[in-house]
Amino acid sequence: MGRAFVYVILGGGVAAGYAAHEFVKRGVSHGELCIISEEPVAPYERPALSKGYLLPEDPARLPAFHCCVGSNEERLTPKWYKENGIELVLGTRVKSADVRRKTLLTATGETITYKILIVATGARALKLEEFGVSGSDAESVCYLRDLADANRLVNVMQSSGGGNAVVIGGGYIGMECAASLVIGKINVTMVFPEAHCMARLFTAKIASFYEEFYRSKGVKFVKGTVLTSFDFDSNDKVKPVACFT
Structure with a gap:
């Protein structure tokens, strides 16, 4: 019934x-x-x-x-x-x-x-495989769309003991995640294909102000660049990220 x-x-x-x-x-x-x-x-x-x-x-x-x-x-x-x-x-x-x-x-x-x-099903996070990059299920690869994603990201942040993080994307969510990672004493590099962060909303001048502030907190930017592949260690954790312009 x-x-x-x-x-x-x-x-x-x-x-x-x-x-x-x-x-x-x-x-x-x-x-x-x-x-x-x-x-x-x-x-x-x-x-x-x-x-x-x-x-x-x-x-x-x-x-x-x-x-x-x-x-x-x-x-x-x-x-x-x-x-x-x-x-x-x-x-x-x-x-x-x-x-x-x-x-x-x-x-x-x-x-x-x-x-x-x-x-009212809304949207979903794009997966790496949709861009020809494998690795969505790797232990240290996180997305952020729902509560389960957020819990996983928090667990990774807490268990990392500092270390390094790469944030792929320079929009709202990428910028906010980068800020939280830095507060959590994690070294952050942001990678995105646009010429500056928040390209759909900010002018180059406004974006420059935010990028300089983030740099003052230790964030590095790799702009005009897209992700091509991951390397993994024996524990299925990401090592280097390969990019090309």
């Missing part, structure tokens, strides 16, 4: 949390709304993962950044969803959707039906 709802939000990110808040404000009835998420926790503010979550002292942890703290609204903890009659189906992946029959099939074989489906 499956479950049936009037509204189903597929995806448990920020959009799902804010949508749920709006549904409640507009008077959704108990039992009408369901959120299905592959993550095991209620929707949260993802930007915290590259900010306070990585800091070595007083790091941010749930429930501190559940939705909707980003707009100074009430914090939507699991208790909030329960009190408002919203069902959270967490740790669940949907493997297929039949939009004609308005049904979703989960990886465990459960069928969930709906009248209105809101698809």
